[in-house]
Amino acid sequence: MTTRPADRAAHPSGDGRGADAASDLREDAVLRPQADRPRSGWRRALFELTGGRVNPGPGEAEEARTALLARIRSPLAGAHRVAVTSVKGGVGKTTVAACLGLGLSEHRGDRAVVLDANPDAGTLADRLTGDARITVRELLDDLERVTTWTDVSRYTSLAGRLQVLASEQDPASGDAFRRDEYERICDLLGRFFNIIITDSGTGLVHSAMEGTLARADSIVVVGAPTVDGAGRASKTLDWLVAHGHAELAADAVVVLSCDRRSAEVDAERIRDHFRSRVRGVVEIPHDPHLATGGRIDPARLRPATTDAFLELGATVADAFDVRRGG
Template sequence: MSDVPGGFRGQQRFRDPMAELPAEWTAPTPPQPAAPVVPAPAASAPPDPGAPDPPPYLDLSTVALLGRARRGPSTGWRKWLYWGTGRLVDVGENPRAVRHDRLVAQVQRPLRGCYRIAMLSQKGGVGKTTITATLGATFASTRGDRVVAVDANPDRGTLSQKVPLETAATVRHLLRDAEGIAAYSDVRQYTSQGASRLEVLASESDPAVSVAFSAEDYARTLDVLERFYSLVLTDCGTGMLHSAMSAVLDKADALVVISSGSVDGARSASATLDWLDAHGREDLVRNSIAVINGVRSGARRGVTKVDLNKVVDHFARRCRAVCQVPFDPHLEEGAEISLDRLRQETTEALLELAATVAQGFPGARPAGDGVAG
């Protein structure tokens, strides 16, 4: 036995490790309070004006991620100066190119549903069918959606001669088979399409067919076409009293009256407006567009006998806008129309006409100028 008092434990040969820890280490852990619960605001409670706005989401558009590419001027000496200096000198775009881009943007305005344009003239030989085909081709090539021109001439119309003939079908065949047309591919069998993507629905040209194209026929035709096309242009006959004209006017969203630069052409176009005013169509007259077609360069300079400025002023007082389409040798041929063969001046005039018509699209801004050059 050991002589050390207290025996084995009294020798303190082993120490209790817990005895040497600081007091705060061995103190009992107080209970942690639960996180305060913040009641959700009522659905009808107004937002706190002092609360900071939540951070906006990062814009993942192409412009935001890659930046806007520098295009530089697109034509003329401005373009060569831009590239010749290694893109260091940019004097800006040509004003003519800026105007062209503005017109294209106007023509390409979004359009919901179908927009119907009636092309009128009481006088033959002023280029009504030509303007119908070129305006429709301009819309089709610039917009990219479906555009169709309908020949509603009760006599033998020539609209189908302005595009390559793809089918012998006419509006009569379309009406005969109307109940079975359920898709665009169905109606496409009755139309011919040009390089511009303008489609043409021909009128009946068989002299053995004596049944007149009636108002009911036109309404049924439009019921089919407006299901598949964004724009429908109707090439009307010269007579205001033929049976289909009442339906054409009832359905029209816009009216384009075509005149030549001659005295009798201007008088006939003005008489068309007079007839419409006298038969309760004042709203169509106010929103109509007058087109002076086949204007030669001499008329613009005032060297011809007809004072074209007075003709323009007359229609500007009666219509929403006046557009002038210059004389073009390609259009004088009277055959199939190719926009690529038109003079640049004619192309720009047709684009301006299309932009003027597009100003009447639902939701479009009102025209700021009643006269288009």
């Protein structure tokens, strides 16, 4: 039977349901469910050995990693600024900023930059690229002439997919990096990058730190599971609350760097203390590669360290909000 034009107009899909019928042919509706392909370990070996006929699916650890990566890839519009800080030196703040940047840039499709705002000749660029010849000072001097992505990239070095902006390397002029200069740099980077991580240097009262906190969308406070390391991290949160940053403190992520730890310290009590104060707590295990203080090679990290930094990246990305971006 031939369908008349009038019939087609009334029933364009042929079954009386209109365009909604097309939803019946979506890929997830047509294809039969299949177990996810395992990506590692004996499960992958078995899958490949049998040509896919035997598929045990991913193991628990692989599923956990997949869930972390899904969180890391949370959508983000505009720029999100993360400040990594500590009132105490020697707790791994620069290492945390570097590895957080490496993880986010590696597993996301947008652009990420890590900025060394340490007023005392920071070592972030040394840890990531070994190239600190061009610094934030040169970028500040040329700021009015920087209008394109190509212009910006002349002042950064590259670690994997992560752009790195080095700090001023002359300690005598480090205090010239003032709040207004930091804010100008941060505003410029916000035009070209989705994620801006600031290694803020030790302490909370220098001028650049004022600008860091004024611009920050979220903060990472680095401490250690020791009496002094945990105490200083807690005092950092106290300081933030006392100086008008209570919301930032409550939404913070505390990182406990486990290079130093003692069986005499009740680590669970420390964790519980911070869980009651902030949005997330992540422990970074001791890693011989990071302990050298040299150039960071992600391939040389222990699996537990890689997993911990994935957890940190996912916890930070949980704060991404496409409605707030910019």
